[in-house]
Amino acid sequence: MSKELIVSKIRNGTVIDHIPAGKALTVLRILGITGREGVMVAIVMNVDSKKLGRKDIVKIENRELTAKETDMIALIAPTATINIIRDFMVIEKRKVVVPSVVKGLLKCPNPTCVTRIEPIETVFETISTNPLILRCVYCGSELGLEEVETQLVSSIT
Amino acid sequence: MESGFKYRDVISITDFNRKDLELLFDRANTLEQYSKSRLRLLENKVMALAFFEPSTRTRMSFETAMKRLGGSTIGFTSEEAISIAKGETLGDTIRMLDAYSDIIVIRHRLEGAAKYAAEVASVPVINGGDGKQHHPTQAMIDLYTIWRIKGGIDGLTYGVLGDLKYARTSASFTLALGLFRPKKIYLISHPLLKMRENVKRYLRSRGIEFEEVERADDVIEELDVLYVTRIQKERFPDPSEYEKVKGTYIVNMRLISKAKSDMIILHPLPRTEEIDRKIDTTPHAAYFKQARWGVPIRMALLTLIFDVEV
Ligand SMILES: [Zn+2]
Numbered sequence: 001m002s003k004e005l006i007v008s009k010i011r012n013g014t015v016i017d018h019i020p021a022g023k024a025l026t027v028l029r030i031l032g033i034t035g036r037e038g039v040m041v042a043i044v045m046n047v048d049s050k051k052l053g054r055k056d057i058v059k060i061e062n063r064e065l066t067a068k069e070t071d072m073i074a075l076i077a078p079t080a081t082i083n084i085i086r087d088f089m090v091i092e093k094r095k096v097v098v099p100s101v102v103k104g105l106l107k108c109p110n111p112t113c114v115t116r117i118e119p120i121e122t123v124f125e126t127i128s129t130n131p132l133i134l135r136c137v138y139c140g141s142e143l144g145l146e147e148v149e150t151q152l153v154s155s156i157t
Numbered sequence: 158m159e160s161g162f163k164y165r166d167v168i169s170i171t172d173f174n175r176k177d178l179e180l181l182f183d184r185a186n187t188l189e190q191y192s193k194s195r196l197r198l199l200e201n202k203v204m205a206l207a208f209f210e211p212s213t214r215t216r217m218s219f220e221t222a223m224k225r226l227g228g229s230t231i232g233f234t235s236e237e238a239i240s241i242a243k244g245e246t247l248g249d250t251i252r253m254l255d256a257y258s259d260i261i262v263i264r265h266r267l268e269g270a271a272k273y274a275a276e277v278a279s280v281p282v283i284n285g286g287d288g289k290q291h292h293p294t295q296a297m298i299d300l301y302t303i304w305r306i307k308g309g310i311d312g313l314t315y316g317v318l319g320d321l322k323y324a325r326t327s328a329s330f331t332l333a334l335g336l337f338r339p340k341k342i343y344l345i346s347h348p349l350l351k352m353r354e355n356v357k358r359y360l361r362s363r364g365i366e367f368e369e370v371e372r373a374d375d376v377i378e379e380l381d382v383l384y385v386t387r388i389q390k391e392r393f394p395d396p397s398e399y400e401k402v403k404g405t406y407i408v409n410m411r412l413i414s415k416a417k418s419d420m421i422i423l424h425p426l427p428r429t430e431e432i433d434r435k436i437d438t439t440p441h442a443a444y445f446k447q448a449r450w451g452v453p454i455r456m457a458l459l460t461l462i463f464d465v466e467v
Contacts (some may be wrong), residue, residue: 012240137269138269139267
């Protein structure tokens with residue numbers, strides 16, 4: 001059974017494909033989607049993928065992602081592809097790119113980092129994408145995927 | 158000569174390369190003979206000493222270096238810093254010092270404070286220690302001591318002993334070794350005080366051989382240089398655990414008896430009981446020389462930053 005039979009096409013909105021299996025709900029939470037918005041949201045989890053073995057797909061009606069949202073998805077689902085749909089047609093295909101520098105999005109985990117006390121925007125450098133490791137440019141503390149996910153999810157809800 | 162130091166901030170030892178440091182060592186070597194003189198090289202320059210955290214040694218060493226070069230210093234003590242810090246951000250304090258001085262030396266309890274100060278200030282900023290992160294001028298002194306006594310840094314076997322997790326000096330020293338080609342580095346510590354992962358990753362990225370061991374006894378015979386830092390009782394969740402392990406990390410005559418005759422011991426000072434005082438009078442003790450060379454190294458650094466010929 002193909003995935004197209006499980007989930008109908010959307011007229012306008014965004015399809016996020018090639019999400020690592022099991023991460024679809026995290027992606028939705030990062031986008032702040034609860035299901036109470038009244039728009040159609042389709043989630044497909046653990047379907048076969050040539051590239052990934054298994055993958056998740058999320059379709060969201062009437063929503064186009066901002067650059068900041070794309071960056072957040074890139075951090076936790078670096079394999080994701082984002083298709084913008086208008087009138088049932090894919091008008092734009094974006095491959096997410098893990099940003100080399102992440103500004104202002106995350107909190108430094110080190111309680112004695114200068115960014116935790118002084119009014120400074122945090123800056124993390126991506127020192128590895130697989131596994132994801134971000135390093136605070138101020139104090140050198142590192143953030144892994146799990147911590148990044150936790151922070152991104154809790155910053156929304 | 159154009160150098161990598163000219164009007165640059167000194168935040169982390171890894172901001173510099175081997176060539177920079179060799180230039181610094183040559184300059185310090187020249188200036189050693191003037192470390193009790195009053196030169197007129199920086200006559201019109203003012204150094205701001207922003208010591209938000211007490212550190213008599215580092216502060217006095219910078220102050221002496223600046224004054225020996227003919228410059229002057231302004232600054233506040235850590236007690237004054239407390240009242241300054243009340244209601245004022247670090248950024249605003251740095252802006253004030255930036256307006257008054259030609260160079261700022263900052264010591265602060267927060268990691269990243271020096272980097273942030275450097276972003277705010279237009280004049281060069283020297284990190285005199287930020288939290289448990291960096292202490293680059295200490296690392297310069299450490300390497301200079303080895304360079305002076307051993308004639309170079311490369312090809313030697315190093316032991317870094319003590320608190321490798323929280324002591325910024327052991328981290329900065331190990332990072333600094335990564336700029337050269339040491340034969341091998343032994344990271345000797347209690348499992349609770351192991352070197353931070355980012356430092357180890359840096360060593361790997363530079364292709365430097367290192368090994369983590371728990372006991373100095375097991376490797377002492379191989380070492381050319383032993384770098385010792387203090388283990389603080391507070392680092393152990395259970396004080397009785399500290400009592401149990403502290404003996405393992407004390408450098409005494411018994412340990413030294415197995416070492417090479419020309420093995421040298423470094424310590425950033427002040428020390429407590431981690432080095433037996435009997436060692437002070439042996440040729441192994443390099444830590445007093447190390448302390449003395451703090452002034453010529455900082456003099457050298459200042460002349461290079463201000464780009465004055467010596
Ligand atoms: Zn930080």
